[in-house]
Amino acid sequence: MSIHLDIVTIERVVVSQEVDYISAPGIDGVVGILPKHQPMLTALAIGELRYKKGNQETAFAIGGGFMEVRPDHVTVLADAAESADEIDEARAEAARKRAQELMAQKVASSSEAVQAVILEQTMRRAELRLKVARKRHRGTNE
Ligand code: ATP
Numbered sequence: 208m209s210i211h212l213d214i215v216t217i218e219r220v221v222v223s224q225e226v227d228y229i230s231a232p233g234i235d236g237v238v239g240i241l242p243k244h245q246p247m248l249t250a251l252a253i254g255e256l257r258y259k260k261g262n263q264e265t266a267f268a269i270g271g272g273f274m275e276v277r278p279d280h281v282t283v284l285a286d287a288a289e290s291a292d293e294i295d296e297a298r299a300e301a302a303r304k305r306a307q308e309l310m311a312q313k314v315a316s317s318s319e320a321v322q323a324v325i326l327e328q329t330m331r332r333a334e335l336r337l338k339v340a341r342k343r344h345r346g347t348n349e
Contacts, residue, residue, distance in 0.1 A: 210242040212258055214267065214283040221267070221288045226258040229281055231274055243278045250274075253331045255339055256283065266291055268339040270332050287332070294340035303333035 209225040229240040232254025251274055256267045270287035306329040309322075 208242045209260075210240065210244070210278075211280045212283070213281070214256070214269075214285055214288050216285050216288055221285070221290070222258075224260070226260045228259040230255075230257045231281075231283070232256060232269055233274070238274075240276055240281055244276050244281075246278070247276045248273065249276075251283065251285070253328060253335060255335060256288070266339050266342050268294060268332070268335045289336065289339070291339050291341075291343035294336045294343075296337060296340045299333045299336035299340065303330060303337070306330040306333065 209227055210229070211224070212226045212229055213223050214221040227242075231238045231240065231249075232252045234250040234252050237254075238249065251269055251272045253271050254269055256269045258265055268287075268289050269283070269285050272283060272285035272288075274284075275282045306326045310326050310330065
């Protein structure tokens, strides 16, 4: 028994295939999905989405979005999605460093507080990309 997984962004179809199990970064925590899951619609946080097919597990860095679950089909509309192989680690390191440097500057006004939230999210995306990219080196991806 399997479930079809589509991960799409505004730019491309990232994944379209039958899988055995999906673990997704729901806004209220990790959501595990097996075939015949009850229908639901949830917002996704910046986090790791993994799927299993046989004994292979594949990880993606997801930059937030939405997920629609039906018993035989899961559709993820992601703001950004990259597999470990697609992640440019140097770019993520640079994004993290930029965000770190800007976060170190004092936050005084409310517009700077908004900037701080944006930087925090940039930092989380960069750290997630580095975490997922490093799985490639451990050989846990397809
Ligand atoms: P940067 O500051 O490096 O652009 P970002 O977090 O602002 O990072 P996003 O807005 O999340 O980037 O993504 C913009 C586009 O760039 C998306 O298509 C995303 O998949 C891609 N992208 C961002 N960072 C990386 C990366 N390190 N490796 C591969 N693709 C990336």
